[in-house]
Amino acid sequence: MVAKKKTATSKTAREQDKLVESLRQFIRAKGPSYLTDPNVNSIGIGYRKKGGKQTKELTLQFTVGVKADGDELEALDATPLPETIRVDGSTCRPMSFSAVTSLSSSWCPRRRPRAVNGAWTPLSRV
Structure with a gap:
């Protein structure tokens, strides 16, 4: 049987788990500062989309x-999100989604995090 070559982007389950935990710690530590921006509604962890x-x-x-970009952000009194963020020595390229197009119309961007079946919902602006 031919063994698959490990690509530079593939990660073992252990590496993936470590990355998830590092991202969670980053959100807990620095998430609230991003949520002070009036344009940022929530921060979470997910898979990148390309094409x-x-x-x-x-x-x-x-x-x-x-x-939005440039002047539009100024009009919203918002700051641009960073192109990259360092998390435990790794570089992470964050993504942004518009609340209007990504979430159902019943979603409220100013809701408080709440427990659902023992698990907390993503960190949201209060």
Whole structure:
């Protein structure tokens, strides 16, 4: 049987678990500072999408009220999200989603985190 070559982007389950825990710690420690931005509604962990398809790369995901650049951000009194974020020595390229297009219309961007079946929902702006 021919063994599969391990690519640079493939990770073992242990590495993936370590990355998830590092991203969780980052969200707990620095998430509240991002949520002070009036355009940032929530921060979570998810798989990167490229060309409309989900990849196997885990990343930070920001839900924003409006995807905007430059002058539009100034008008919203918001700051741009960083291109990259360092998490435990690794570089993470965060993604952002518009709350209007990514979530159902019943979602409220100002809700408090709450426990559902013993698990907490993603960190949201209070």
